[in-house]
Amino acid sequence: MNSLREVHRPDVSFRWILMICAWVAFLLLTGFFIFLFDLGFPALRDLGFNLLTLEWNPPLKVFGMVSFIYGTLLTSLLALFIATPVSVASAVVLSELAPGKLAKALGFLVEMLAAIPSIVYGLWGLFFLVPILRETVMPFVQKFVGFLPIFGGPIYGVSVFSAAVILAIMVIPTITAVCREIFANIPQVQRDGMLALGATRFEMIQVAVLDSSRSGIFGAMVLGLGRALGETMAVTMLIGNRSELDFSWFAPGQTMASAMASEVAEASGTHLAALGMVGFVLLLISALVFYSTKWALKGSGR
Amino acid sequence: MNSKNLLVTKGLKAFVADFEILHGIDLAVGEREVVALIGPSGCGKSTFLRCLNRLHEETEGAHVEGSVVLEGIELYDRKSDPVALRRRIGMVFQKPNPFPSMSVFDNVAAGIVLQGVKNKSVLQEAVERSLRQAALWDEVKDYLDRPGTSLSGGQQQRLCIARALTVKPPVLLMDEPTSALDPISTAKIEELVAHLKEQMTIVVVTHNMQQASRISDRTAFFLYGNVVEYGATREVFTTPKNRKTEEYITGRFG
Ligand SMILES: Nc1ncnc2c1ncn2[C@@H]1O[C@H](COP(=O)(O)OP(=O)(O)O)[C@@H](O)[C@H]1O
Ligand SMILES: [Mg+2]
Numbered sequence: 001m002n003s004l005r006e007v008h009r010p011d012v013s014f015r016w017i018l019m020i021c022a023w024v025a026f027l028l029l030t031g032f033f034i035f036l037f038d039l040g041f042p043a044l045r046d047l048g049f050n051l052l053t054l055e056w057n058p059p060l061k062v063f064g065m066v067s068f069i070y071g072t073l074l075t076s077l078l079a080l081f082i083a084t085p086v087s088v089a090s091a092v093v094l095s096e097l098a099p100g101k102l103a104k105a106l107g108f109l110v111e112m113l114a115a116i117p118s119i120v121y122g123l124w125g126l127f128f129l130v131p132i133l134r135e136t137v138m139p140f141v142q143k144f145v146g147f148l149p150i151f152g153g154p155i156y157g158v159s160v161f162s163a164a165v166i167l168a169i170m171v172i173p174t175i176t177a178v179c180r181e182i183f184a185n186i187p188q189v190q191r192d193g194m195l196a197l198g199a200t201r202f203e204m205i206q207v208a209v210l211d212s213s214r215s216g217i218f219g220a221m222v223l224g225l226g227r228a229l230g231e232t233m234a235v236t237m238l239i240g241n242r243s244e245l246d247f248s249w250f251a252p253g254q255t256m257a258s259a260m261a262s263e264v265a266e267a268s269g270t271h272l273a274a275l276g277m278v279g280f281v282l283l284l285i286s287a288l289v290f291y292s293t294k295w296a297l298k299g300s301g302r
Numbered sequence: 303m304n305s306k307n308l309l310v311t312k313g314l315k316a317f318v319a320d321f322e323i324l325h326g327i328d329l330a331v332g333e334r335e336v337v338a339l340i341g342p343s344g345c346g347k348s349t350f351l352r353c354l355n356r357l358h359e360e361t362e363g364a365h366v367e368g369s370v371v372l373e374g375i376e377l378y379d380r381k382s383d384p385v386a387l388r389r390r391i392g393m394v395f396q397k398p399n400p401f402p403s404m405s406v407f408d409n410v411a412a413g414i415v416l417q418g419v420k421n422k423s424v425l426q427e428a429v430e431r432s433l434r435q436a437a438l439w440d441e442v443k444d445y446l447d448r449p450g451t452s453l454s455g456g457q458q459q460r461l462c463i464a465r466a467l468t469v470k471p472p473v474l475l476m477d478e479p480t481s482a483l484d485p486i487s488t489a490k491i492e493e494l495v496a497h498l499k500e501q502m503t504i505v506v507v508t509h510n511m512q513q514a515s516r517i518s519d520r521t522a523f524f525l526y527g528n529v530v531e532y533g534a535t536r537e538v539f540t541t542p543k544n545r546k547t548e549e550y551i552t553g554r555f556g
Contacts, residue, residue: 099362191360192357196355
C-alpha cells in the first residue's frame with residue numbers, strides 16, 4: 001500500500017555517499033577559511049585596518065595588501081578580457097567550422113593544454129614570451145599610446161601585463177573546452193532552423209550558437225576567472241614581484257597569490273600572519289566571485 | 303491537384319559519407335498541392351525533405367546527386383546559392399525549435415530581418431500577418447515580447463510555422479510537424495495546412511496515416527530510400543498498387 005514511498009536500498013546507500021561527500025567538501029572549505037583566519041589573526045589584531053593600505057614593507061612591519069588585491073584583480077580581468085574572445089572564437093571553429101576529425105584532434109589538444117602544469121607555462125613565459133613582449137610588443141604599444149599612464153614608464157619585461165598575458169594563455173584552454181562543450185549540447189535543430197530560414201553560416205552561428213549560449217559563456221568565463229585569481233606559479237615568475245602599486249601595466253607588480261608564494265619561505269611573526277590574511281582575503285574573493293555568479297546565472301534563468 | 307509542376311526531383315540521391323540514403327528519387331509536386339510522404343522510420347523521408355532546401359549538404363560528410371528543379375530553376379546548379387534558395391522555401395521541424403534567445407516577435411521576424419528588413423512598421427505588419435496566418439495571433443498578441451520558448455508546445459510549433467511564413471515562401475516543407483503535439487494542437491495544425499495550401503505548396507512527412515489522408519492531395523510511400531508508390535492520396539489509401547504499400551498502410555509492418 002505504501003510501496004510508492006518505499007525507498008530502495010541502493011538509493012539509500014547512494015544518498016549516504018552523496019551526503020558524506022557534500023559534508024567533506026563543506027568541512028574542507030570551512031577548514032581552509034578557519035586555518036587561514038587563524039594563521040592571519042595576529043596580523044588582524046595588531047594591524048587592523050592598516051592591512052587595507054597601499055604600502056607593503058616587511059622590514060618596516062608595514063603590511064598593506066591593497067596593491068596585491070589590485071594586482072590580482074587587474075591581471076585576472078585583463079587575462080579574461082584577452083582570453084574570452086580568443087576562446088569563444090576557438091570553440092566556434094572547433095564545434096562549427098572545422099571538419100569532424102580535425103575538430104576532434106584539435107579539441108583533444110586543447111584539453112591537453114589545460115592540463116599542462118603551470119611551472120611549464122611559467123618557464124615558457126619567462127624565456128620565450130617575456131622577451132617578445134619586452135623587445136617587440138611593449139615598445140610598439142608605448143610608441144603609439146605610451147602617453148596613457150597604463151602603458152607608460154620603463155619596460156622591464158616582467159610585469160603585470162606579462163602576467164596577464166600568461167594567465168590569458170593559461171585560461172584559454174579552459175574557457176575553450178567549456179564553450180565547446182556548451183556548443184556541442186546545442187540541439188542540431190536550432191542550427192537547422194536558422195539555416196532553413198536562409199541564414200549564412202555566420203548568421204547561424206551568431207543566433208543559434210552564440211546568442212543562445214550567453215549564460216553558458218559567462219559561466220565559462222567565471223571558471224576561467226577562478227583559475228586566474230588563484231594561479232600562482234606562472235604569475236610569480238612573470239610579474240616581477242614588486243610590492244608597490246604602479247599604474248603602469250608594464251611595471252612589475254604583485255598578486256595576492258604571488259606575494260604569498262614569493263615571501264612565505266622567509267616570513268615569520270607578523271609578516272607570516274599578514275600573508276595568512278592575504279590568503280584569507282583571496283579565498284574570500286574567490287568564493288564571492290563564485291557565489292555571485294551562481295546567483296547572477298540563476299537570475300538570468302539558468 | 304494542379305497540372306503545373308512547381309517542384310520536380312530527378313534521380314535524386316543523397317549520401318552521408320559512402321552510405322547512399324536515397325537511391326534516385328523522381329517526384330513531381332504541383333503548385334498549391336499538399337504532398338504527404340509516408341513510410342517506415344529510417345527510409346529517408348527527412349533526408350529527402352532536407353534535399354529540397356539543400357539542408358542535407360550541411361550534414362558533415364553529406365552530398366547529393368541528381369536534380370531538383372524549383373519553378374524551372376535547378377537547385378543543385380553550380381551557380382545557385384543555397385542561402386538564397388532557403389529563403390524561398392520554408393521548413394518546419396519535428397520538434398518545435400523557436401530560437402531561445404528571441405522573443406515571439408523576433409522569432410517571427412527572423413526570416414525577413416536576415417534579408418535586411420529593418421523598418422519597424424514593415425516588421426510589425428509582417429509579424430502580425432504571419433501570426434494570423436498561423437492561427438496564433440489571438441493567443442500571443444499580448445505576449446510578443448516574451449521568449450518564444452515560453453509558449454506551449456503546440457503554440458511553439460505554430461510559431462515556427464509563422465516564422466517560416468514570414469518570407470512568403472512558395473514552398474513549405476514540414477517534417478512530422480505534429481508528432482510531438484497533443485491531439486488538439488495537431489488538429490489546429492492540420493486545419494492550418496488546409497488554409498495554407500491555397501497559397502503555397504506543402505510537402506509534409508507524417509507517420510500518421512489518418513493525417514496523411516486528411517490533409518494531402520497526393521501521397522508518396524517511401525521504402526528503403528526509394529519511392530515505392532506515388533499517387534492521389536485517395537487511391538494510395540484505398541487501392542494501393544504495391545503490396546508493400548498496402549501492408550504498410552494497413553499497419554502490417556513499419
Ligand atoms: N547524419 C547522418 N549520418 C548517417 N546516417 C544518416 C544521417 N542522417 C540520416 N542517416 C540515415 O539515413 C537514413 C534515413 O534517415 P531519415 O531520412 O532520417 O529517415 P526518416 O525520416 O524516413 O525516418 C537512416 O538509415 C539514417 O540512419
Ligand atoms: Mg524523419
